[in-house]
Amino acid sequence: AQSVTQPDIHITVSEGASLELRCNYSYGATPYLFWYVQSPGQGLQLLLKYFSGDTLVQGIKGFEAEFKRSQSSFNLRKPSVHWSDAAEYFCAVGAMGTSYDKVIFGPGTSLSVIP
Amino acid sequence: GAVVSQHPSRVICKSGTSVKIECRSLDFQATTMFWYRQFPKQSLMLMATSNEGSKATYEQGVEKDKFLINHASLTLSTLTVTSAHPEDSSFYICSARDRVSTNTEAFFGQGTRLTVV
Numbered sequence: 001a002q003s004v005t006q007p008d009i010h011i012t013v014s015e016g017a018s019l020e021l022r023c024n025y026s027y028g029a030t031p032y033l034f035w036y037v038q039s040p041g042q043g044l045q046l047l048l049k050y051f052s053g054d055t056l057v058q059g060i061k062g063f064e065a066e067f068k069r070s071q072s073s074f075n076l077r078k079p080s081v082h083w084s085d086a087a088e089y090f091c092a093v094g095a096m097g098t099s100y101d102k103v104i105f106g107p108g109t110s111l112s113v114i115p
Numbered sequence: 116g117a118v119v120s121q122h123p124s125r126v127i128c129k130s131g132t133s134v135k136i137e138c139r140s141l142d143f144q145a146t147t148m149f150w151y152r153q154f155p156k157q158s159l160m161l162m163a164t165s166n167e168g169s170k171a172t173y174e175q176g177v178e179k180d181k182f183l184i185n186h187a188s189l190t191l192s193t194l195t196v197t198s199a200h201p202e203d204s205s206f207y208i209c210s211a212r213d214r215v216s217t218n219t220e221a222f223f224g225q226g227t228r229l230t231v232v
Contacts (some may be wrong), residue, residue, distance in 0.1 A: 103161075
């Protein structure tokens with residue numbers, strides 16, 4: 001079974017500063033990896049995904065993530081944070097195409113942005 | 116992108132009553148849909164996998180008799196919370212995958228906020 005950890009429960013950054021949110025996964029085969037963002041009281045928005053190919057993935061809103069198989073990581077980055085980026089961020093791992101076809105979410109990282 | 120519609124978006128019910136939540140894939144067919152529950156300030160926890168035309172697969176610790184799932188067509192799955200209690204108050208989110216596209220993510224509904232009073 002797959003699992004996801006996000007070591008940072010809460011992160012605070014200043015507007016304009018760079019951001020890195022950590023994500024580590026556990027899965028026996030090549031995972032399908034996702035980052036979602038959720039604003040308070042809202043649904044999920046997909047920021048980016050990794051299925052195969054280039055390990056550096058570009059997403060929406062200026063986010064990118066890098067898949068590092070050797071470290072079982074899929075960290076999310078943004079070079080310059082905007083106040084509107086304050087939200088909850090979830091890393092998720094899936095195993096599509098198998099009989100274990102489901103997505104498991106990490107515990108989430110809450111991002112606060114100081115003006 | 117593909118659209119998944121969840122209804123209702125909010126519901127308040129009395130303790131002891133049952134509530135049905137619908138999850139529809141609007142522009143694709145989904146043989147598999149997933150139901151998640153999210154408590155305040157927590158992550159999404161997978162409750163069950165809904166398979167069209169067959170019984171749902173429940174995650175460990177999820178009561179099958181309390182959370183009834185029906186996936187009667189390729190575009191509709193329903194979750195019924197039976198004999199709801201205040202501790203069932205939560206945000207319920209469904210997702211669905213396109214059965215034709217093999218390399219796509221699941222698409223999420225906007226969620227249903229259930230409050231049991």
